[in-house]
Amino acid sequence: MGTAEVAKLLGVSRQRVNQLSHRDDFPEPVARLAAGPVWQNADIERWARDVGRID
Template identity: 75%
Template sequence: MGTTEIAKLLGVSRQRVGQLAQSESFPEPVARLAAGPIWESADVKRWAREAGRID
């Protein structure tokens, strides 16, 4: 999942996702493509639940 998909999941801007991704608690991307970093969906959703951002 890319920054656009994460932004939709969390209800924030793509720029905010970039800020969140720099925090130590955010999952590491599984790949860095020319279009940007890509994360495993399960990792992001787990982080979001633990951070209280989604149910």
């Protein structure tokens, strides 16, 4: 899942995802492509639940 997909899941902007991705507790991307970082869906969903951003 790329930045746009993470933004949609969290209900924030792509710019906010970029800010969040610099947090120590934010999951590391599985790859960094020319289009940007890519994360595992499960990693982002787990993080979002742990920090109370989704149910």
